[in-house]
Amino acid sequence: MKIKHIDHIGVAVKSIEQAGKFYTEMLGLGIEDVENVIEQKVNVAFIPITDSEVELLESTDPDGPVAKYIDSRGEGVQHIAFRVENIEEALEELKEKGVRLIDQAPRKGAGGAKIAFIHPKETNGVLVEICER
Numbered sequence: 860m861k862i863k864h865i866d867h868i869g870v871a872v873k874s875i876e877q878a879g880k881f882y883t884e885m886l887g888l889g890i891e892d893v894e895n896v897i898e899q900k901v902n903v904a905f906i907p908i909t910d911s912e913v914e915l916l917e918s919t920d921p922d923g924p925v926a927k928y929i930d931s932r933g934e935g936v937q938h939i940a941f942r943v944e945n946i947e948e949a950l951e952e953l954k955e956k957g958v959r960l961i962d963q964a965p966r967k968g969a970g971g972a973k974i975a976f977i978h979p980k981e982t983n984g985v986l987v988e989i990c991e992r
């Protein structure tokens with residue numbers, strides 16, 4: 860598996876508008892776009908920083924995964940995503956190594972990416988995403 864770099868850090872927030880103020884007003888960064896990802900019940904705000912991004916994740920449904928995350932752990936870093944050269948090959952390699960996966964095959968993510976998640980029990984409690992753009 861070839862990991863290119865950290866693609867993004869996903870931050871679960873109750874409100875993109877409220878949380879985004881820190882990144883825009885205090886850090887001087889810009890929100891490039893906000894996208895609704897219906898399948899994941901989330902709005903995603905993209906804040907680019909060099910080759911990576913911070914993604915603010917705001918639930919659109921009280922039963923969505925981000926809402927459940929906030930209910931159990933509060934707002935904060937929800938996942939870290941590594942960009943891979945070929946997500947299908949990466950998933951096959953992880954399966955061969957016996958790594959427990961949430962996604963057995965890639966699915967559509969924000970920004971047109973193909974994504975898959977590794978189970979946090981494999982990564983010391985960190986939700987890890989692999990993605991291909």
